Amino acid sequence: MTRDSKRFLPPEAVARISRLELQARTVVEGFLSGLHKSPYFGQSVEFVQHREYVPGDDPRRIDWKAWSKTDKYYIKQYEEETNLRCTLLVDVSESMQFGSGKQTKYDYACGIAACISYLLLRQQDSVGLITFADAVRTVVPTRSKRNHLNDILASLDAGKPAEKTDMYGILAKVADQQTQRGMIVVVSDLLTPRDSLFKGLQMLRHRGHDVMVLHVLDDQELDFDYNGTTKFEGLEAMGELTCDPRSLREGYLEAVKTFLEEVRRKCAGATIDYQTVRTSEKLDAVLAHYVNHRLGMRQSVRR
DSSP states (O other): OOHHHHHHSOHHHHHHHHHHHHHHHHHHHHHHTTOSSOOSOOSOOOEEEEEEOOTTSOGGGBOHHHHHHHSSOEEEEEGGGSSOEEEEEEEOSGGGGOOSSSSOHHHHHHHHHHHHHHHHHHTTOEEEEEEESSSEEEEEEEEOOTTHHHHHHHHHHHOOOOSOOOHHHHHHHHHHHOOSOOEEEEEEOOOSOHHHHHHHHHHHHHTTOEEEEEEEEOHHHHHOOOOSSEEEEOSSSOOEEEEOGGGTHHHHHHHHHHHHHHHHHHHHHTTOEEEEEETTSOHHHHHHHHHHHHHHHHHHHHO
């Protein structure tokens, strides 16, 4: 490692990235070893299906025979072209730095993103990363080369949770920029105004993207298992509160239940795949949910 590389990528950062990659590799390979059949398309050039032309597609790929019969524009898809293009949106706002255990919500979100990236690149799919808070922090373009994982992990490691979340602004920007339809995976605690959240998610769906939301929450945010007088320090400019948490627990849990039910219901209504994820949950369980969803998506496309 050169002197300049140490300056911009210190050894301790390299060590953290290596641990993250090892974690992803262990989870993914351990999980895949239990699968009897791969849910993914192969890498041949066999024709699979037509799909409707969308702005941004190369007009030279229009099937004019299909147009002459239907008066609609269609693109021919081959197996190698139906491989997934995935963009990971990882929340790096200030609230993601909370953690009651060994890791913060952002640490856990990085683990999720690393595992999904490793899985996709292993299967020769394409994956990109956007980290965000009140604005886009970093962008790692969508690529399918195996060594692309290093860029994703370095970007995740560089993230420092800060600022508020402008969820609608971020999702609207992604919807405008992602002209080619694919999968968008949002990894966030969703501590943002709900109206703007749903408006942004629905915009992605209207643009034809398959959307997944992995709602990362700390155990204490879900259980509120505090005892004795406690001082709560709000993140994202929410102030402070000193109180007996036992007097608030019932009302707090009811509010959380209402919040989760609303998010789950709105996502289901917009055909958005949603999963609440505890930071104590094993990453292979999160990965199982992702793979099962993707398998179902692939099967529905083939019908």
